[in-house]
Amino acid sequence: MSTGTRRLDLEEVGDVTVAKFTDKKILDEGNIQIIGNQLFALIEEDGRQKIVLDFSNVEYLSSAALGKLITMDKKVKAAKGKLRLCNIRADIYEVFAITKLNKLFDMKDNLEAALQGL
Amino acid sequence: MAPIAQFDLWIPNDTAEAREVQERIIGLMEQNAWPMRECFGVRLALEEAMVNAIKHGNRMEPDKQVFIACELTAEEITVVIEDQGEGFKPEDVPDPTDDENLENPGGRGIMLIRSFMNAVAYNDRGNRLTMIKKLGVENE
Numbered sequence: 712m713s714t715g716t717r718r719l720d721l722e723e724v725g726d727v728t729v730a731k732f733t734d735k736k737i738l739d740e741g742n743i744q745i746i747g748n749q750l751f752a753l754i755e756e757d758g759r760q761k762i763v764l765d766f767s768n769v770e771y772l773s774s775a776a777l778g779k780l781i782t783m784d785k786k787v788k789a790a791k792g793k794l795r796l797c798n799i800r801a802d803i804y805e806v807f808a809i810t811k812l813n814k815l816f817d818m819k820d821n822l823e824a825a826l827q828g829l
Numbered sequence: 830m831a832p833i834a835q836f837d838l839w840i841p842n843d844t845a846e847a848r849e850v851q852e853r854i855i856g857l858m859e860q861n862a863w864p865m866r867e868c869f870g871v872r873l874a875l876e877e878a879m880v881n882a883i884k885h886g887n888r889m890e891p892d893k894q895v896f897i898a899c900e901l902t903a904e905e906i907t908v909v910i911e912d913q914g915e916g917f918k919p920e921d922v923p924d925p926t927d928d929e930n931l932e933n934p935g936g937r938g939i940m941l942i943r944s945f946m947n948a949v950a951y952n953d954r955g956n957r958l959t960m961i962k963k964l965g966v967e968n969e
Contacts, residue, residue: 738876740844771869773876774941778934785932802869809944810937811926 731765747779760792767798797825830902837898847879870945877938886912916955
């Protein structure tokens, strides 16, 4: 089990797990570590295959958070699962676009679009 | 242009302390009606630069400190961040958007700083960063 306060609200929609970040700011190294552990547990401990990350609460994130998302993406691919990101506000989308990570991640405007065909 | 606000201080090599200074700087911008979008960019640049100074410059060593200077005028904000490390050469940092680096977990901080600020300069040693954001001026 992961330790620490839960940083993700989890919801099952059919065979898809929707993980919604509870933090407004994903900056602090300690928090990012906990979030990473909770994300990785979805794949490595719970064996979930289809995961949607919902960013609707997130107002800030740093490059350290991007690093965890990249590692998550690798783990999902290794497990032959699927990962989508959704509800990313324009400021944060720009961070993904500048770093060209919008090419790496499957990003959708909203939850409905993210669930479609996953 | 006369400064509306300016301060400088040394802080312990601790990200929580750095984040308090970050809040102070963003607070000054908000009080002076800077748009949210520009506050977002400056906050991100401050976060990346402060974490770089503490983690990579000062290598997390608790006996080291970080110097931060801030000057706000009606037209721009200038922030200087200096660590007590050996410094580095910014040109040695690989481009994180190259295909072979795209999946590296780190190495994006400096690029984000350059993207969100209008001017970014390091001293020769590479342990002091000066960055400027001009009000209402977008990067190309």
